[in-house]
Amino acid sequence: MAGARGILLKHLRVKVQAFPQNPKPNNGLFGLSFNAILRQFSEAVRGSFLDKSEVTDRVVNCVKNLQKVEASKQVTTNAHFQSDLGLDSLDTVEIVMALEEEFGFEIPDNEADKINSISLAVDFIASHPQAK
Amino acid sequence: MLSFLRRSMLTREPETHLWYVVPDEVKSAPLLSKYMELLPQSERDHVLGFRGDQLQKSALLARTLVRTTIARYQVDGHLDPRSLRFKRNIHGKPEVEWETKDGFCPPPLQFNISHTSSLVACGVTMNSLIGIDVEEKRRRTKNNILAFAKRYFTAHEVEHLNAIPDSELQQQEFIKLWTLKEAYVKALGKGFSSSPFNTFTIRVNTAAQESFCLNQASSGIAVETLDSPQNLTNNWQFALLELMGSHYVAICLERQETGGAGKAFPIKLTARKTIPSVEDELVSGTNAVVTIGGSVTQF
Numbered sequence: 010m011a012g013a014r015g016i017l018l019k020h021l022r023v024k025v026q027a028f029p030q031n032p033k034p035n036n037g038l039f040g041l042s043f044n045a046i047l048r049q050f051s052e053a054v055r056g057s058f059l060d061k062s063e064v065t066d067r068v069v070n071c072v073k074n075l076q077k078v079e080a081s082k083q084v085t086t087n088a089h090f091q092s093d094l095g096l097d098s099l100d101t102v103e104i105v106m107a108l109e110e111e112f113g114f115e116i117p118d119n120e121a122d123k124i125n126s127i128s129l130a131v132d133f134i135a136s137h138p139q140a141k
Numbered sequence: 142m143l144s145f146l147r148r149s150m151l152t153r154e155p156e157t158h159l160w161y162v163v164p165d166e167v168k169s170a171p172l173l174s175k176y177m178e179l180l181p182q183s184e185r186d187h188v189l190g191f192r193g194d195q196l197q198k199s200a201l202l203a204r205t206l207v208r209t210t211i212a213r214y215q216v217d218g219h220l221d222p223r224s225l226r227f228k229r230n231i232h233g234k235p236e237v238e239w240e241t242k243d244g245f246c247p248p249p250l251q252f253n254i255s256h257t258s259s260l261v262a263c264g265v266t267m268n269s270l271i272g273i274d275v276e277e278k279r280r281r282t283k284n285n286i287l288a289f290a291k292r293y294f295t296a297h298e299v300e301h302l303n304a305i306p307d308s309e310l311q312q313q314e315f316i317k318l319w320t321l322k323e324a325y326v327k328a329l330g331k332g333f334s335s336s337p338f339n340t341f342t343i344r345v346n347t348a349a350q351e352s353f354c355l356n357q358a359s360s361g362i363a364v365e366t367l368d369s370p371q372n373l374t375n376n377w378q379f380a381l382l383e384l385m386g387s388h389y390v391a392i393c394l395e396r397q398e399t400g401g402a403g404k405a406f407p408i409k410l411t412a413r414k415t416i417p418s419v420e421d422e423l424v425s426g427t428n429a430v431v432t433i434g435g436s437v438t439q440f
Contacts, residue, residue, distance in 0.1 A: 092196070095196045098323065103282060103284055122332070122333050
């Protein structure tokens with residue numbers, strides 16, 4: 010047994026990876042204090058994307074403001090522009106324009122084309138770091 | 142029933158038939174039920190998926206108008222509207238799916254539909270692509286017209302609108318441009334994101350020097366795409382109509398052939414108001430249909 014083990018061990022090779030030792034000071038995150046790292050990281054996560062329920066409220070308001078006076082349709086959070094609110098393509102473009110003003114970033118035409126409901130608008134805006 | 146298919150439609154001169162329904166004139170519940178029965182289950186479900194009576198009625202009338210209109214153009218005029226099947230092309234444009242029976246040659250029929258709450262319209266032609274768009278004349282935008290146009294239209298179109306001193310006329314001209322642009326994109330059939338509105342210009346050529354606007358039959362309409370500005374895209378012809386004094390109807394047709402010396406044949410147009418299965422009324426040539434742009438001959 011010992012003999013076989015010996016032979017095996019001779020033939021086994023383990024790859025050794027060199028890890029960087031002593032990272033240079035003041036180089037990226039490693040250069041900062043632990044608290045500073047935490048702060049930077051959570052700001053990056055929190056600050057870039059808007060909170061979904063806040064976005065929903067603001068989107069619903071944009072659509073309500075657009076609504077033709079006589080349309081007393083309830084603008085619910087899952088409302089579909091055409092089949093629930095009876096909006097047409099001109100209305101949809103107006104909504105996109107209002108959302109651009111509200112959230113401060115430009116929505117490209119090929120993305121705007123897919124925004125057909127409140128929830129699609131919310132998803133799109135909440136996933137865009139440029140939204141304010 | 143006689144077919145509406147006319148020999149003249151099979152020539153290469155552009156001819157289009159416009160059929161429209163005024164939803165407010167269709168009030169009978171039994172009639173609406175009858176229309177529902179013309180639809181296959183999937184389309185009935187689609188209609189019922191709209192929220193509220195008004196939207197459902199509008200959706201129902203649109204489906205009914207398409208089926209009953211196309212059925213009229215069969216060679217023997219006997220096609221049951223119920224038997225029609227529809228499909229969408231890869232970009233989502235609706236088309237008829239003809240049965241491929243032996244010896245059956247489907248007609249080269251092209252159609253397009255448009256609706257607002259107060260009007261549902263269907264345009265039919267042979268051999269060429271067609272797009273139509275309808276809009277209420279009094280339609281107001283929430284946003285300022287010029288701000289909207291700067292964001293979505295081309296610079297030339299913004300200039301055209303900007304040059305109109307009267308705000309009411311400017312509003313109307315905006316709606317006319319919108320319907321023409323929509324009709325063009327719908328005729329292309331490739332979806333809105335493939336032809337964003339700011340990548341093509343509708344050029345209006347008004348005969349009268351004092352008038353900036355599209356308001357008479359002699360106003361020429363052409364489309365120019367940004368990627369080939371030197372050549373006005375000659376493949377497309379437009380008609381702009383004022384219907385019943387309350388709506389604009391824009392029609393865009395693929396040009397089959399030019400007349401002598403590169404001039405286009407005028408579009409031959411017939412227009413009928415209909416209540417499907419009840420009555421039709423020929424209105425072209427009356428003051429219910431006024432040509433306000435494009436080269437059109439009404440029959």
